[in-house]
Amino acid sequence: MIWNDDFETLPREAIDSLQLRRLQQTVERVYATVPFYRDTFNKMGIRPADIKQLKDIQKLPFTLKKDMRDNYPYGLFAVPLEQIVRIHASSGTTGKPTVVGYTRRDIETWTELMARSFVAAGAHKGDVIHNAYGYGLFTGGLGAHYGAERIGASVIPMSGGNTKKQLMIMQDFGSTVLTCTPSYSLFLAEVAAEEGIDIRKLRLKVGILGAEPWSEKMRQEIEAKLGIKAIDIYGLSEIMGPGVGIECIEAQNGLHVWEDHFILEIIDPDTCEVLPEGEKGELVITTITKEGIPLIRYRTRDITRLNRQPCICGRTHARIERLSGRSDDMLIIRGVNVFPSQIESVLFNIEGVEPHYQLLVDREGNLDTLEVQVEVNEQTFSDEIKKLQALSSAIQKQIKDLLGVTCKVRLVEPKTLTRSEGKAQRVIDNRKKGAS
Amino acid sequence: MKVEQISIFIENKSGRLAEVSGILGEAGVNIRALSLADTSDFGILRLIVDDSEKALQVLRDHHFTVSKTEVIGVEVPDQPGGLSSILKILDQNQINVEYMYAFVERSGSNAVIIFRFDDVDQAISVLLKNHVTILAGKKITSI
Numbered sequence: 072m073i074w075n076d077d078f079e080t081l082p083r084e085a086i087d088s089l090q091l092r093r094l095q096q097t098v099e100r101v102y103a104t105v106p107f108y109r110d111t112f113n114k115m116g117i118r119p120a121d122i123k124q125l126k127d128i129q130k131l132p133f134t135l136k137k138d139m140r141d142n143y144p145y146g147l148f149a150v151p152l153e154q155i156v157r158i159h160a161s162s163g164t165t166g167k168p169t170v171v172g173y174t175r176r177d178i179e180t181w182t183e184l185m186a187r188s189f190v191a192a193g194a195h196k197g198d199v200i201h202n203a204y205g206y207g208l209f210t211g212g213l214g215a216h217y218g219a220e221r222i223g224a225s226v227i228p229m230s231g232g233n234t235k236k237q238l239m240i241m242q243d244f245g246s247t248v249l250t251c252t253p254s255y256s257l258f259l260a261e262v263a264a265e266e267g268i269d270i271r272k273l274r275l276k277v278g279i280l281g282a283e284p285w286s287e288k289m290r291q292e293i294e295a296k297l298g299i300k301a302i303d304i305y306g307l308s309e310i311m312g313p314g315v316g317i318e319c320i321e322a323q324n325g326l327h328v329w330e331d332h333f334i335l336e337i338i339d340p341d342t343c344e345v346l347p348e349g350e351k352g353e354l355v356i357t358t359i360t361k362e363g364i365p366l367i368r369y370r371t372r373d374i375t376r377l378n379r380q381p382c383i384c385g386r387t388h389a390r391i392e393r394l395s396g397r398s399d400d401m402l403i404i405r406g407v408n409v410f411p412s413q414i415e416s417v418l419f420n421i422e423g424v425e426p427h428y429q430l431l432v433d434r435e436g437n438l439d440t441l442e443v444q445v446e447v448n449e450q451t452f453s454d455e456i457k458k459l460q461a462l463s464s465a466i467q468k469q470i471k472d473l474l475g476v477t478c479k480v481r482l483v484e485p486k487t488l489t490r491s492e493g494k495a496q497r498v499i500d501n502r503k504k505g506a507s
Numbered sequence: 508m509k510v511e512q513i514s515i516f517i518e519n520k521s522g523r524l525a526e527v528s529g530i531l532g533e534a535g536v537n538i539r540a541l542s543l544a545d546t547s548d549f550g551i552l553r554l555i556v557d558d559s560e561k562a563l564q565v566l567r568d569h570h571f572t573v574s575k576t577e578v579i580g581v582e583v584p585d586q587p588g589g590l591s592s593i594l595k596i597l598d599q600n601q602i603n604v605e606y607m608y609a610f611v612e613r614s615g616s617n618a619v620i621i622f623r624f625d626d627v628d629q630a631i632s633v634l635l636k637n638h639v640t641i642l643a644g645k646k647i648t649s650i
Binding site for chain 2: 448454
């Protein structure tokens, strides 16, 4: 099933010419309305009129997450605040979040693309969509919600947490489609088993899972344990939110990204050279219909490859391969973005704590775990156990307050954390072992 | 009146205690009393030694985190109820004991208990008022 036949099956030439026209309009608009882009274009000697063909996009500057932080909160908005009808935010690399604003038309576009995504994943009118993505500043909850309503499904706005209640509602309300992170879907299955509920016997048929990296092996596990089709969804708040890309249920092989709204490039993250189709590199996205905060060549830091081969589902839009990593040090812990620098800023603000730390990430059962190891020095050391325990709970609480992630804090002896060539290895991610 | 105690931060991994005692032994430092408090992740080793300064120095040289604390050594009658009589005095005067441990050797016919208080000076004055014998630092390390 296809939600929007006209656009989702556009021939390649039509996509290309639509992209060029929309790119030119976007470049003109940001040049006229966003000082950050005007200044950067001027510095590089670029004029909007220089964009004559699609590949001229390579003349344009990249936009980094740092640029969003430097222009916090509204500096990159291309419209006055009174035209913004919604504001979302995601965690930034230091204390301040990354802020995005949507005009009424942006919300309309997002809703349309989420509707396309739901239908591509096999959902339709008549489905009961159990939306366990968090509602709030995070784009997951509301993004999925609007798209689900658009296709005429019945949405249950569950949000995250309270797993037993989720299961009760799933049973009693007859949920057919589950939207959450892949790890949470497995956690639901685990708790269901403990509660004596056979989750495979419920009406659930599809899980639309995203907001964290997962493997093909994990997909098989989810499909077997929940008795559903597990569909990978891609999105990031900077670009829009969930629904930037989705796997089709027909192929389950790569995520279609809606090319009438986004231009995709794959670059070498070190040289910033654009790579030929099919090569693995960092995904760069330009928004070509967004009004609130249009972004030119946004570096997503997600590692993938592009595939423009025709798909058996009939959609003509390019597919990106399942994400295989990041080109920066961002970690995704239980669906929450965590930068080591954020943990560092917490430690830095606690009197006497040394900036020597290491993050140990693992997966126990189906849930990510984060252990923060902090070296004890003579200033923080005490001969009393309770004082050291108070120190580790203070660190734990501040990390929870800033990031919303519960971690375990382990105090370690000084000089035990590796210091290699002046650059400490800050992160050990054991989840990567065994990922296929 | 007060005795110097050194405390050492130790991760819960095998061989760490042996390492500490080895370092002290090589430096010719004699351990007079010790206690180990531990959690699932780490422990605190508390020692009374004959030469605190030297002990601190060699442990720091080996990158251990150490600290100095003032504790007191109290003579306790080595008979049933001996310890209880002293704890009763402390309790009646609302003196809070952070932790305590027993000394290995005896002082005459009495046992020796090391006490760590929040407020050492107040504890000393209460104990003296109640005729409890507090051992001098020098005397303790040379028992």
